[in-house]
Every structure is written in structure tokens, then in C-alpha cells.
Amino acid sequence: MALLQRLDAAARAVDPCITNVFAGIGIEHRVVLVVTSAGAVVGDVRPLVHLSVTCIAERGGRREQGTYGGGGRFAFDTLLDGRAERFAREAARQALTNLTAADAPAAP
Numbered sequence: 001m002a003l004l005q006r007l008d009a010a011a012r013a014v015d016p017c018i019t020n021v022f023a024g025i026g027i028e029h030r031v032v033l034v035v036t037s038a039g040a041v042v043g044d045v046r047p048l049v050h051l052s053v054t055c056i057a058e059r060g061g062r063r064e065q066g067t068y069g070g071g072g073r074f075a076f077d078t079l080l081d082g083r084a085e086r087f088a089r090e091a092a093r094q095a096l097t098n099l100t101a102a103d104a105p106a107a108p
Contacts, residue, residue, distance in 0.1 A: 003084055010085040011055050014092035017099065020056035021088070025049070027076055047075050053088045057095035064101075066094025 004023050011021045028048040035041050050071030057064050068090040 003079065007053055007084055007088040011053065011088040011092040014089055015057070015096055017057045017059045017096060018055050018092050019058045021091075022054040022056075023088070024052050025076075025079075026051075026071070046073060048073055049076050049079060051079055051084055051087055053091040055088070055091040055095040057092070057099045059099055062099060064095055064098035066091045066096070066098060068094060 003025070007023045008021045012018050026049070028046075030046040030048070032044045032046065033041065034043070048071070050069065052067065052069030054065055054067040057066070068087050070087065
């Protein structure tokens, strides 16, 4: 919960136009133990973490979003080194970029 609150604060600190922040964390901790018919025992720990942050930016009646995230086979604590806050700031940056982007031309 504390990490999610930090992500919310980091994204909103980028610009006052950030009105909503959605963040999700998926964590899996798998322990595999293999025993051969000869009696050899081998174990493996396979952590898996994924973090996704979506920011909504609003200005002048226009609303846009930006999403950023990532993960991998590492422990949850790895996100606490500032990486998670970088994800939040990048999602906010994308939302703000989309907010100021020109509309794509329509096809004939």
C-alpha cells in the first residue's frame, strides 16, 4: 500500500494536470523442487513481479492517458530502489504528451 501511495504522489508531482493515477502490482513467488529417481534434490526460487501505472491528464476539457510499466524475474524489493517512481513519472509524461499532441489527420 505504501508503494502505491508513493506512485500516486510521484505521478501527481509531475504536473497539476494529472488528475487520476491507477497502479497495479502483480507478484508471484514460485518455489520449484525437483527430486530425481536417483535421489538428487534440486530447488529453484522464481519470483515474478510486474508493475503498471496509468495516469490521466486533463486540461481545457480534454482528457488523455499515459501508461508505463515493466517487471521481470526479480524480488519485489527491487522496485523500491526508485524504479517504481520512474514508471509513475514516465506514465505522467506520456499522458501530458498526449494532452498536447495534435490530432492525427483523418483519412479521405
